[in-house]
Amino acid sequence: MLEPAMVHSAPPSWSSVLDYVRAHVKPQQFETWFTGLQCLVMQPGQVRIAAPNKFYRNWIERHYLPLLRNACEEVLGTEAALEFVVLEDASAIENDATMPSPATASVATASAAAADTAAMPAPPANKAAEPRPVNIGEIPLNPHYTFDNFVVGPSNRLAHAAALAVTENPATAYNPLFVHGGVGLGKSHLLQAICHQLLARNRALRYVYLSCEAFVNEYIAALQRGNVDAFRQQYRHVDMLLIDDIHFLASKKALQEEFFHTFNALYNAQRQIILSSDSPPHEIPELEDRLVSRFKWGLVAEVEPPHYETKVAIIQRKAQARGKRLPDEVVHFLADHLDSNIRELEGAVLKIIVLASLHNHPIDIELCKSALKELTGRASDVNIAQIMNTVATQYNVKVADLQGKRRSKSIVLPRQICMYLARELTPMSLAEIGGHVGGRDHTTVMHANEKIRKLRASDPEFDQKIERLIRQLQRG
Numbered sequence: 438m439l440e441p442a443m444v445h446s447a448p449p450s451w452s453s454v455l456d457y458v459r460a461h462v463k464p465q466q467f468e469t470w471f472t473g474l475q476c477l478v479m480q481p482g483q484v485r486i487a488a489p490n491k492f493y494r495n496w497i498e499r500h501y502l503p504l505l506r507n508a509c510e511e512v513l514g515t516e517a518a519l520e521f522v523v524l525e526d527a528s529a530i531e532n533d534a535t536m537p538s539p540a541t542a543s544v545a546t547a548s549a550a551a552a553d554t555a556a557m558p559a560p561p562a563n564k565a566a567e568p569r570p571v572n573i574g575e576i577p578l579n580p581h582y583t584f585d586n587f588v589v590g591p592s593n594r595l596a597h598a599a600a601l602a603v604t605e606n607p608a609t610a611y612n613p614l615f616v617h618g619g620v621g622l623g624k625s626h627l628l629q630a631i632c633h634q635l636l637a638r639n640r641a642l643r644y645v646y647l648s649c650e651a652f653v654n655e656y657i658a659a660l661q662r663g664n665v666d667a668f669r670q671q672y673r674h675v676d677m678l679l680i681d682d683i684h685f686l687a688s689k690k691a692l693q694e695e696f697f698h699t700f701n702a703l704y705n706a707q708r709q710i711i712l713s714s715d716s717p718p719h720e721i722p723e724l725e726d727r728l729v730s731r732f733k734w735g736l737v738a739e740v741e742p743p744h745y746e747t748k749v750a751i752i753q754r755k756a757q758a759r760g761k762r763l764p765d766e767v768v769h770f771l772a773d774h775l776d777s778n779i780r781e782l783e784g785a786v787l788k789i790i791v792l793a794s795l796h797n798h799p800i801d802i803e804l805c806k807s808a809l810k811e812l813t814g815r816a817s818d819v820n821i822a823q824i825m826n827t828v829a830t831q832y833n834v835k836v837a838d839l840q841g842k843r844r845s846k847s848i849v850l851p852r853q854i855c856m857y858l859a860r861e862l863t864p865m866s867l868a869e870i871g872g873h874v875g876g877r878d879h880t881t882v883m884h885a886n887e888k889i890r891k892l893r894a895s896d897p898e899f900d901q902k903i904e905r906l907i908r909q910l911q912r913g
Contacts, residue, residue, distance in 0.1 A: 450512050451476035457508035458501075463577060470497060477522070484509045485520045494521045495667060576646050576681070581758070582629035588754055590747030593623060596738035600627045603709060604634040607677065611736035613700075613710035615683075617717050618740030621780035624713040627740075628679050631711060635677070644677040649685035653692050673702040676709070683712040683732075688723040700731055710735075742887070743779065745867070745879060748772040751779055755786040763789075763800055770805050773866035773879070785809065806864065819862040819910050821855075821873045827910055828855050831902075840875045853885035854903070860886050862910060 454476070459467050473493065478485035486505070488494040497505070498521060509517045589597050596618075602610040616624050628646065636642055652672075659668035672678065678699075686693050703710055714721065717739070718732035743751060749772045756763045763771075763786070771789075775781055788808045793800045829836045832851040839852045852874060859870045860882065867879035874882075893900040 450479055453512045454479075454505070454508045457511055458504060461504055461508075462501075466577065470501065479509070479513070481513050481515045482517055483520075484513075484517045485522060487522050489523075491523055491667075494523055497521065576648065576651075578629050578632055578646070580633075582626045583633050584630045586754070586758070587623065587626055587630055588743075588747060588751045590743055590750070592741035592743050592747060593627075596624075596627060596740045599736050599738045600631050601634075603711065604631055607635065607709040608707045612704065612707075613712055613732060613735045615712050615714065615718060615732050615735065615737045616740060617714045617737065619715060619742065619778070621778040622740045622742060623779055624740055625681055628681065628711055628713060632677075632679065642677065643675045644679065645672060645675050646679040646681075648681045649683050652680060652696070653685060653689065656692060656695055669699070669702075672699050673706075675703075677711070678703055678708065679711045681713050682715070684714040684716060684721045684724075686724065686728075687721050690725075693725050693728055697725070697728055697731075700728070704731075704734075745772055745883065748775070748782060751782050752786055755783045756790070759787070759790055761790055761800070766802060767800055767805055770802055770866065771809075773868065774809055774864065809864070821859050821863060821865065821870070823910060824858045824862065825855050825873075827906060828858070831906060840873070842875065853889055854906070856882045856885040857889035857903075858906065858910065862907065 455471060458471055462471075470493070473489045474497070475487040476484070477487055486497075488497060502519065506517065506519055509519065584597075584601065587593075587597060596616050599611050599614055600616075603612075603614050616627060618624055632644060632646060635644075655671075656665075656668060659665045686696060700710060712732065717737055718724065718729045721729075749768055752763065752768050752771050756768075767789075771782070771785055775785055785808060789800055789805060792798065792804055792808055798804055825836050825839055828851050829839060832847070832854075834848060834851055838848050839855055841848075856870055856874055856877075859865055859873070860867075863870075865873075867882045871877035871879055871882045889903070893903055
């Protein structure tokens with residue numbers, strides 16, 4: 438690191454360069470990658486920039502060089518050749534006899550730096566000296582994805598508790614933490630909440646948070662450039678590694694080999710590893726047994742679709758976050774009609790609020806039906822009677838049996854199919870569907886819906902049978 442005698446005062450025009458960059462990148466990117474840079478020389482035709490370390494330099498050159506070049510040329514009014522150096526090597530640059538005189542003039546001695554400090558306000562670059570988080574990954578943190586904003590219910594309680602435990606004892610409580618579940622159920626929210634919690638305690642935390650696809654692409658690019666060692670240095674020397682959608686490693690043997698060694702390096706160094714996936718480790722296709730085993734070393738926690746009560750709480754929380762309070766009948770209508778996907782719930786709340794504002798319309802059931810029709814695209818020309826008659830014919834049972842209390846297998850499956858199809862093809866609520874199928878409650882309908890979904894996913898022949906029923910009903 439730099440000795441006190443190596444303090445540099447940024448040229449006056451450097452702040453203009455940073456202003457240009459700030460206007461062209463996201464705040465998180467600017468805070469992460471640009472506040473730590475120092476300008477050593479800035480003159481027409483030549484700009485020399487110092488980065489805190491080699492990784493910073495390589496990342497800036499790879500991802501932001503055109504932007505920085507445009508910024509410098511905009512400020513200088515002429516073309517400029519950019520040169521990047523590492524702060525640790527700055528003393529060697531200063532003492533190089535072949536260095537042009539402007540470069541030497543830009544390097545202040547301790548006394549000169551002190552004089553500059555007395556003569557002018559502290560430059561914004563001083564902020565770089567403050568501890569700040571370093572996210573090497575490609576996913577910026579969403580400020581709303583915190584534990585305070587996470588709605589806990591029976592479907593996610595274990596994953597939530599495990600995530601909190603990780604923040605209390607990183608690399609000790611559960612390492613790795615493997616969170617799996619369907620799309621839009623809050624896995625990324627939990628991963629980011631862990632980051633926010635740990636960053637609140639340690640602003641100098643070095644972490645990598647990225648998608649598995651980005652990890653794969655970075656590795657391929659490193660192979661093409663011939664600098665795999667730099668890639669490994671980047672991912673194996675951080676405090677915490679978080680990867681979304683680790684199932685993307687499926688069937689990629691070379692990448693599995695690379696990640697295996699990355700995992701071992703971090704685990705042996707007692708660094709926290711957190712992974713998310715759409716399925717548990719043993720269900721990821723063609724994933725090496727040694728990776729499956731390692732993914733299970735810590736805790737494997739599932740995030741399931743939210744129960745009805747949790748959906749109600751989520752809808753209320755999402756509305757409150759936008760400064761609105763939805764009427765109870767609207768909240769329950771949405772919980773009844775929307776599938777158990779948190780993103781879908783949030784999208785519905787936003788859609789309703791926007792429609793109410795645009796049309797100056799009160800938020801009521803009528804508005805919800807209009808918004809829901811656009812969001813779900815469910816057909817409204819299929820009714821429950823058609824569904825029950827069609828299914829009864831297909832399975833050679835009586836409609837009265839579907840509505841009755843018998844629980845033999847020959848009746849239960851067709852009955853569940855009726856509830857599933859009614860959920861998919863009609864705007865009826867869970868309670869309304871249950872009422873038409875023997876007076877069953879909404880939880881029975883939810884269970885039937887989930888069971889048929891899983892059967893369709895695991896049994897191609899059954900899936901085709903349901904598709905044929907759907908097409909038959911939609912044709913009328």
